[in-house]
Amino acid sequence: MPQKDLAPTPRGWPEKLHDANLDGYLLIAVVALAVFPLQESIGFWPALAMVVLAGGAATMLVELLFRPVKRKRIASDARQGIFECAQRAADASAPGKWAFGYAKVERGRLLFQAKEGFSGSVAGRVEVFPDPRPAGPLVKAPWLAFPGGKAITLHTGRGMLELAVSASSLELLTGRSAA
Incomplete structure:
Protein backbone atom coordinates (compact mmCIF):
# COMPACT_ATOMS: atom_id res chain seq x y z
CA MET A 1 0.00 0.00 0.00
CA ALA A 75 5.48 25.63 14.37
CA SER A 76 2.41 24.46 12.48
CA ASP A 77 4.49 21.72 10.84
CA ALA A 78 5.98 20.74 14.20
CA ARG A 79 2.48 20.25 15.66
CA GLN A 80 1.94 17.68 12.88
CA GLY A 81 5.33 16.11 13.59
CA ILE A 82 6.73 17.27 10.24
CA PHE A 83 10.06 19.05 9.82
CA GLU A 84 12.27 20.23 6.97
CA CYS A 85 15.51 18.36 6.46
CA ALA A 86 18.10 17.17 4.01
CA GLN A 87 19.04 13.50 3.81
CA ARG A 88 21.50 11.27 2.06
CA ALA A 89 22.76 7.73 2.39
CA ALA A 90 25.73 7.82 4.78
CA ASP A 91 27.69 5.43 2.59
CA ALA A 92 26.80 7.16 -0.69
CA SER A 93 29.32 7.20 -3.50
CA ALA A 94 28.64 10.94 -4.01
CA PRO A 95 28.87 12.35 -0.46
CA GLY A 96 27.83 15.89 -1.45
CA LYS A 97 24.45 14.86 -2.86
CA TRP A 98 21.67 15.77 -0.42
CA ALA A 99 17.94 15.31 -1.01
CA PHE A 100 15.92 18.21 0.41
CA GLY A 101 12.45 17.58 1.74
CA TYR A 102 10.20 16.97 4.71
CA ALA A 103 10.38 14.20 7.28
CA LYS A 104 7.97 12.82 9.83
CA VAL A 105 8.79 10.46 12.65
CA GLU A 106 6.20 7.86 13.49
CA ARG A 107 6.44 4.95 15.88
CA GLY A 108 9.27 2.77 14.60
CA ARG A 109 9.84 4.55 11.30
CA LEU A 110 10.97 7.74 9.62
CA LEU A 111 9.06 9.03 6.59
CA PHE A 112 10.81 11.28 4.07
CA GLN A 113 9.39 13.02 1.04
CA ALA A 114 11.49 15.18 -1.28
CA LYS A 115 10.42 18.67 -2.25
CA GLU A 116 10.74 20.60 -5.48
CA GLY A 117 13.81 22.81 -5.25
CA PHE A 118 14.75 24.43 -1.97
CA SER A 119 11.35 25.83 -1.09
CA GLY A 120 8.83 23.98 -3.23
CA SER A 121 6.02 21.65 -2.31
CA VAL A 122 6.41 17.91 -1.77
CA ALA A 123 7.11 15.82 -4.84
CA GLY A 124 7.66 12.16 -5.51
CA ARG A 125 6.87 9.23 -3.30
CA VAL A 126 7.27 8.90 0.44
CA GLU A 127 10.34 6.90 1.45
CA VAL A 128 10.00 4.81 4.61
CA PHE A 129 13.04 4.16 6.79
CA PRO A 130 12.15 1.55 9.43
CA ASP A 131 13.54 1.52 12.97
CA PRO A 132 15.63 4.73 12.96
CA ARG A 133 18.14 5.04 15.79
CA PRO A 134 21.20 7.24 16.26
CA ALA A 135 24.43 5.67 15.03
CA GLY A 136 26.89 8.48 15.55
CA PRO A 137 27.52 11.78 17.27
CA LEU A 138 25.86 15.05 16.34
CA VAL A 139 27.98 17.19 14.07
CA LYS A 140 27.55 20.55 12.42
CA ALA A 141 25.60 20.14 9.18
CA PRO A 142 27.26 21.23 5.95
CA TRP A 143 26.19 24.79 5.16
CA LEU A 144 24.92 23.84 1.70
CA ALA A 145 22.77 21.05 3.15
CA PHE A 146 21.20 22.87 6.10
CA PRO A 147 22.68 26.25 7.12
CA GLY A 148 23.08 26.49 10.88
CA GLY A 149 21.74 22.97 11.40
CA LYS A 150 22.98 19.74 12.90
CA ALA A 151 23.65 16.45 11.16
CA ILE A 152 22.98 13.06 12.69
CA THR A 153 23.71 9.61 11.34
CA LEU A 154 20.87 7.13 11.79
CA HIS A 155 20.93 3.38 11.49
CA THR A 156 17.72 2.26 9.79
CA GLY A 157 16.34 -0.96 8.41
CA ARG A 158 17.42 0.28 4.97
CA GLY A 159 21.01 1.12 5.95
CA MET A 160 22.82 4.16 7.27
CA LEU A 161 21.15 7.53 6.71
CA GLU A 162 22.56 10.98 7.33
CA LEU A 163 19.99 13.63 8.24
CA ALA A 164 20.63 17.40 8.43
CA VAL A 165 18.01 19.26 10.49
CA SER A 166 17.49 22.31 12.70
CA ALA A 167 18.06 22.01 16.45
CA SER A 168 14.32 22.09 17.23
CA SER A 169 13.65 19.44 14.58
CA LEU A 170 16.38 17.29 16.09
CA GLU A 171 14.55 17.38 19.43
CA LEU A 172 11.38 16.34 17.61
CA LEU A 173 13.28 13.55 15.85
CA THR A 174 14.95 12.11 18.95
CA GLY A 175 11.87 12.57 21.16
CA ARG A 176 9.50 10.77 18.78
CA SER A 177 11.89 8.05 17.65
CA ALA A 178 12.31 6.94 21.26
CA ALA A 179 8.54 6.64 21.75
Whole structure:
Protein backbone atom coordinates (compact mmCIF):
# COMPACT_ATOMS: atom_id res chain seq x y z
CA MET A 1 0.00 0.00 0.00
CA PRO A 2 1.51 3.34 -1.03
CA GLN A 3 2.25 5.75 1.80
CA LYS A 4 0.12 8.92 1.92
CA ASP A 5 1.98 12.15 1.05
CA LEU A 6 3.27 14.31 3.88
CA ALA A 7 1.24 17.51 4.23
CA PRO A 8 3.48 20.37 5.39
CA THR A 9 1.92 23.76 5.95
CA PRO A 10 1.87 25.57 2.59
CA ARG A 11 3.85 28.75 2.17
CA GLY A 12 1.76 31.92 1.80
CA TRP A 13 2.17 34.26 -1.15
CA PRO A 14 4.40 36.73 0.75
CA GLU A 15 6.78 33.93 1.68
CA LYS A 16 6.76 32.60 -1.89
CA LEU A 17 7.69 36.08 -3.17
CA HIS A 18 10.48 36.24 -0.61
CA ASP A 19 11.68 32.76 -1.57
CA ALA A 20 11.80 33.87 -5.21
CA ASN A 21 13.94 36.84 -4.06
CA LEU A 22 11.63 39.40 -5.63
CA ASP A 23 12.30 41.72 -2.71
CA GLY A 24 16.02 41.45 -3.53
CA TYR A 25 15.42 42.35 -7.17
CA LEU A 26 13.38 45.37 -6.11
CA LEU A 27 16.21 46.42 -3.80
CA ILE A 28 18.73 46.14 -6.65
CA ALA A 29 16.54 48.33 -8.86
CA VAL A 30 16.20 50.99 -6.14
CA VAL A 31 19.97 50.92 -5.53
CA ALA A 32 20.70 51.29 -9.23
CA LEU A 33 18.34 54.25 -9.48
CA ALA A 34 19.70 55.91 -6.32
CA VAL A 35 23.42 55.59 -6.96
CA PHE A 36 23.62 57.90 -9.98
CA PRO A 37 21.97 60.99 -8.43
CA LEU A 38 23.97 60.49 -5.23
CA GLN A 39 27.19 60.07 -7.21
CA GLU A 40 26.73 63.45 -8.86
CA SER A 41 26.10 65.24 -5.55
CA ILE A 42 28.55 63.57 -3.11
CA GLY A 43 30.94 61.56 -5.26
CA PHE A 44 31.22 57.91 -6.29
CA TRP A 45 32.78 56.27 -3.19
CA PRO A 46 30.58 57.96 -0.58
CA ALA A 47 27.50 57.22 -2.70
CA LEU A 48 28.54 53.59 -3.07
CA ALA A 49 29.13 53.28 0.70
CA MET A 50 25.71 54.80 1.48
CA VAL A 51 23.94 52.55 -1.01
CA VAL A 52 25.66 49.41 0.31
CA LEU A 53 24.80 50.30 3.92
CA ALA A 54 21.20 51.15 3.03
CA GLY A 55 20.89 47.93 1.02
CA GLY A 56 22.22 45.87 3.93
CA ALA A 57 19.81 47.54 6.34
CA ALA A 58 16.88 46.98 3.97
CA THR A 59 17.81 43.30 3.58
CA MET A 60 17.94 42.85 7.35
CA LEU A 61 14.57 44.60 7.72
CA VAL A 62 12.97 42.31 5.15
CA GLU A 63 14.38 39.25 6.94
CA LEU A 64 12.98 40.53 10.25
CA LEU A 65 9.56 41.04 8.64
CA PHE A 66 9.44 37.49 7.27
CA ARG A 67 10.84 35.74 10.34
CA PRO A 68 7.46 35.56 12.21
CA VAL A 69 5.72 34.15 9.12
CA LYS A 70 8.35 31.44 8.77
CA ARG A 71 8.28 30.61 12.49
CA LYS A 72 4.49 30.28 12.40
CA ARG A 73 4.68 27.86 9.46
CA ILE A 74 7.44 25.81 11.09
CA ALA A 75 5.48 25.63 14.37
CA SER A 76 2.41 24.46 12.48
CA ASP A 77 4.49 21.72 10.84
CA ALA A 78 5.98 20.74 14.20
CA ARG A 79 2.48 20.25 15.66
CA GLN A 80 1.94 17.68 12.88
CA GLY A 81 5.33 16.11 13.59
CA ILE A 82 6.73 17.27 10.24
CA PHE A 83 10.06 19.05 9.82
CA GLU A 84 12.27 20.23 6.97
CA CYS A 85 15.51 18.36 6.46
CA ALA A 86 18.10 17.17 4.01
CA GLN A 87 19.04 13.50 3.81
CA ARG A 88 21.50 11.27 2.06
CA ALA A 89 22.76 7.73 2.39
CA ALA A 90 25.73 7.82 4.78
CA ASP A 91 27.69 5.43 2.59
CA ALA A 92 26.80 7.16 -0.69
CA SER A 93 29.32 7.20 -3.50
CA ALA A 94 28.64 10.94 -4.01
CA PRO A 95 28.87 12.35 -0.46
CA GLY A 96 27.83 15.89 -1.45
CA LYS A 97 24.45 14.86 -2.86
CA TRP A 98 21.67 15.77 -0.42
CA ALA A 99 17.94 15.31 -1.01
CA PHE A 100 15.92 18.21 0.41
CA GLY A 101 12.45 17.58 1.74
CA TYR A 102 10.20 16.97 4.71
CA ALA A 103 10.38 14.20 7.28
CA LYS A 104 7.97 12.82 9.83
CA VAL A 105 8.79 10.46 12.65
CA GLU A 106 6.20 7.86 13.49
CA ARG A 107 6.44 4.95 15.88
CA GLY A 108 9.27 2.77 14.60
CA ARG A 109 9.84 4.55 11.30
CA LEU A 110 10.97 7.74 9.62
CA LEU A 111 9.06 9.03 6.59
CA PHE A 112 10.81 11.28 4.07
CA GLN A 113 9.39 13.02 1.04
CA ALA A 114 11.49 15.18 -1.28
CA LYS A 115 10.42 18.67 -2.25
CA GLU A 116 10.74 20.60 -5.48
CA GLY A 117 13.81 22.81 -5.25
CA PHE A 118 14.75 24.43 -1.97
CA SER A 119 11.35 25.83 -1.09
CA GLY A 120 8.83 23.98 -3.23
CA SER A 121 6.02 21.65 -2.31
CA VAL A 122 6.41 17.91 -1.77
CA ALA A 123 7.11 15.82 -4.84
CA GLY A 124 7.66 12.16 -5.51
CA ARG A 125 6.87 9.23 -3.30
CA VAL A 126 7.27 8.90 0.44
CA GLU A 127 10.34 6.90 1.45
CA VAL A 128 10.00 4.81 4.61
CA PHE A 129 13.04 4.16 6.79
CA PRO A 130 12.15 1.55 9.43
CA ASP A 131 13.54 1.52 12.97
CA PRO A 132 15.63 4.73 12.96
CA ARG A 133 18.14 5.04 15.79
CA PRO A 134 21.20 7.24 16.26
CA ALA A 135 24.43 5.67 15.03
CA GLY A 136 26.89 8.48 15.55
CA PRO A 137 27.52 11.78 17.27
CA LEU A 138 25.86 15.05 16.34
CA VAL A 139 27.98 17.19 14.07
CA LYS A 140 27.55 20.55 12.42
CA ALA A 141 25.60 20.14 9.18
CA PRO A 142 27.26 21.23 5.95
CA TRP A 143 26.19 24.79 5.16
CA LEU A 144 24.92 23.84 1.70
CA ALA A 145 22.77 21.05 3.15
CA PHE A 146 21.20 22.87 6.10
CA PRO A 147 22.68 26.25 7.12
CA GLY A 148 23.08 26.49 10.88
CA GLY A 149 21.74 22.97 11.40
CA LYS A 150 22.98 19.74 12.90
CA ALA A 151 23.65 16.45 11.16
CA ILE A 152 22.98 13.06 12.69
CA THR A 153 23.71 9.61 11.34
CA LEU A 154 20.87 7.13 11.79
CA HIS A 155 20.93 3.38 11.49
CA THR A 156 17.72 2.26 9.79
CA GLY A 157 16.34 -0.96 8.41
CA ARG A 158 17.42 0.28 4.97
CA GLY A 159 21.01 1.12 5.95
CA MET A 160 22.82 4.16 7.27
CA LEU A 161 21.15 7.53 6.71
CA GLU A 162 22.56 10.98 7.33
CA LEU A 163 19.99 13.63 8.24
CA ALA A 164 20.63 17.40 8.43
CA VAL A 165 18.01 19.26 10.49
CA SER A 166 17.49 22.31 12.70
CA ALA A 167 18.06 22.01 16.45
CA SER A 168 14.32 22.09 17.23
CA SER A 169 13.65 19.44 14.58
CA LEU A 170 16.38 17.29 16.09
CA GLU A 171 14.55 17.38 19.43
CA LEU A 172 11.38 16.34 17.61
CA LEU A 173 13.28 13.55 15.85
CA THR A 174 14.95 12.11 18.95
CA GLY A 175 11.87 12.57 21.16
CA ARG A 176 9.50 10.77 18.78
CA SER A 177 11.89 8.05 17.65
CA ALA A 178 12.31 6.94 21.26
CA ALA A 179 8.54 6.64 21.75
